[in-house]
Amino acid sequence: MFAAENGLKGDPRLEAISRSIRVIPHFPKPGIMFQDITTLLLDPKAFKDTVDIFTDRYRDMGITVVAGIEARGFMFGPAIALAIGAKFVPLRKPRKLPVLLILEFRVCFAEFTRGSYFGVLRLEYGTDCLEMHVGAVSPGDRTIVIDDVVATGGTLSAAIKLLERAGGEVVECGCVIGLPKFKVHSKIKGKPLYILVEPTELDDCFQGCRTSNVGENGH
């Protein structure tokens, strides 16, 4: 579901958030319209409004865990967690979290925590898997998942699986940007998806970005 259709219709903050996101064509691959939220982070009002909208939504929902997806979910998740008084749990890309040295336990650890979707779900421009620490989420924890962009939904699906395997209850996924298709399919693995804005089309930076990207990536 989109915020504009769920209580924030006509809210000027959404328009400003949308405008603050830079679009970079053909990054990281030809054909991808990359939604660059680093420009949102450079705009303190848009950044604060983004965090506030999520905070207002989740404050009274009994949320105990905010799970942020590496890397860009780490930019929004901790502020939301602090504001609502919840734990922040990083969901990381492979081989970033410390491992335990007892072999059997390490095998169990990997089995238990790895929400791999390699070869199963195709992402917009890659495949990957997510990991989290055993014990970060406890059975019964009421969890939200925060990320910047939802495109195919593969990343959020893996996050939901991972959190549920640890016994967490995933209440909702919150993303800053989501494709319009999620107006119709507003759930991922049966969990509600809350999105602030649609991807912006080419903006004023188009020419400059395209020129530099094409050069840098050799396309």
Ligand SMILES: O=P(O)(O)OC[C@H]1O[C@H](OP(=O)(O)OP(=O)(O)O)[C@H](O)[C@@H]1O
């Ligand atoms: O809906 P999906 O198709 O799964 O795509 C969305 C994911 O892709 C991006 O992360 P990316 O894999 O580029 O990693 P990064 O944040 O570390 O750059 C984005 O931040 C989401 O996590």
Ligand SMILES: Nc1ncnc2[nH]cnc12
């Ligand atoms: N178009 C896009 N822009 C930014 N991040 C993404 N992750 C997947 N697709 C993306």
